[in-house]
Amino acid sequence: MTSILSSPIEYLKGVGPQRADLLKKELQVFTFKDLLDCFPFRHVDKTQVRPIRELSPQSDYAQVSGTVISIEEQGEKRGKRLVAVVTDGTGMLELTWFQGIPWALKRIQRGGRYLVFGKVGFFMGRPQIVHPELEEFSEEKVNGKPFLEPVYPSTEKLKARGLNGRQIGKLVWQLFEALGPRDLPENLPAELVERFRFLSRYETYRQVHFPARPELQTKAVDRLKFEEFFFAQLRLNILKIQRHKESHGPLFAKVGDLFNTFYKDCLPFELTNAQKRVLREIRQDTGLGKQMNRLLQGDVGSGKTIVAVLALLLAVDNGFQGCLMAPTEILAQQHFEGISRLLEPLDVRVALLTGSTRSKERKEVLRNLQEGSVHIVIGTHALIEDPVQFRALGLAIVDEQHRFGVAQRASLWKKSVVPPHILVMTATPIPRTLAMTAYGDLDYSIMDELPPGRQPIVTVHRHESGRPKVMDFIKSEIAKGRQAYIIFPLIEESEKLAYEDLMKGYDNVKAYFPEPTYWISMVHGRQASDVKETNMQRFVQGDTQIMVSTTVIEVGVNVPNASVMVIESSEKFGLSQLHQLRGRVGRGSEQSYCILMTGSKLGQEARERIKVMTSTQNGFEIAEKDLELRGPGDIEGTRQSGELNFRLASIVQDKQWLELAKREAVRIAEADPELLSDDHRPIREFLLSQKGKTAWSKIS
């Protein structure tokens, strides 16, 4: 049965072909249901008639009733206006028209009594409404059916064609004339509706658009927010359960010699409890013959690399290959060197493959991967784009920084006969709510414990006037044998400016730290990758004491001897970036310092960020704050593939609903993943009716 809601919008009374075209183009409203889903952005209160005396500059929209005591056309030509004065015995109100004067003159008479509605302004100390709505007064209108009138989002084009926010409301009203409760059947289990005391689905839509009372509107909006979260979570959880049930993955049946030898003889330190826990989770996942899809969130410096190495050995022990993808060439190179060193005592062949690997070498690596003589390959994302084929890829580890989406993950599956296990590692913690919505289909592990012996990084905020002292401080640290980073912002919109800033900064630093007492490395995005690499290496090896750089070093670089991080113009960085940058120091057991330099004038949000940075070092707390300050859409690199496109709900403001919806969705998905029970029939039918829109491919 096709529902009336799928009717094309041109069939709605009052629409017609021309308006339909506009609605489609301007608001993407194609059907009745699309119009129903256009929610008003506010309501104007028509439930009350206010005494004129009480109107104030804060009144916003108001409704009054009064008698017209004068009507006068004022001004000439372009400045012409119509002014009517109305009184209700408590005060005088001016009604003014600049346009449509002949029309207004026909509708208003001296001595007539009217209901007037509009936005209250003040002109020469008197309340005034420009272009008011006007109706002849009748007791019935006031006492009959007062309501909150919806105002809808409109566009300039729509307004020009007579469809402003309030007229769209009239269309929605028309729509409700044609709709009954049966057109909006329940989509949640009855038990759940009752437990949360939700309005029925029909009533929900009605009250969202035309609320009888403000509290009913709130109730209706709450249900819709719950629905948005609930269906998103349900879909992700069912996908996860189905994947667990159906997927086939490489079986890592044993913990073999390589893993054991490395663990016993080569591990340079005792693993933290968090590292051990995550390894256990990985072993469990990979030992079932199902495909693992796991997100590992580790705070900066929590020691993800060693977890990755052990997981890769597990793969090799079981006759599979592994790959590790890093977000930049520098990091791939660094991982390659570090991991090759660690694995030197073992009989494991490790290769590097990045965009700048020369073609002869590349061919060889590609051949070795296909033949299976290379066990582990480390590279950049070029690894998935290149025609790389493995003999038997068992595990792909992606060091992702939020940049690795569903599509890339899927492309990894084609690299080998059986889809490999996938471990996505993020170094910037993701707020819980964001992880739930954007990565809800993955299993996830958290590493929130730092290796022992780390000291908190002393973080301070300094203005330009404090620069000489900052420079002296760096000198004193270098004198102790330590190294320092000085970071300049990379502003993408104005790369040239950022480059000039960096060069100026470099000259300044050089003036403070002259050769040959001091040596400086500089790394920035305009350098060829071998130059970058050499400069980086000199710093890593301790040949240079200072690294001046744009944020190319933001992620992952590991130089435990560096103890000072100076961030120039730090107000220009986002919180997670600042946290990442700060994480480059404090990686050894020495006391480290982070100095946030800023200009003297800071905006509210920048001040807030600096405050957060100087008060906590916990990446998970910082991530929550970042989300609060900037919203999910602005979180750096957040996956934007629709997971967060909620119409009404906000993962920041509606956390409680998200938690509740998740709890219910998990419960239902686990108990009845195919939604076959009678109780769950409303959900099933609803999802099937949404097919195509929600990628509900599995249960049909």
Ligand SMILES: Nc1ncnc2c1ncn2[C@@H]1O[C@H](COP(=O)(O)OP(=O)(O)OP(=O)(O)O)[C@@H](O)[C@H]1O
């Ligand atoms: N259990 C441990 N005990 C002592 N040191 C450790 C331990 N685990 C890792 N380390 C050391 O801590 C430093 C940071 O580790 P690693 O580079 O793996 O961090 P990470 O989690 O990748 O951090 P980031 O994302 O900030 O790069 C390294 O020098 C590493 O050798």
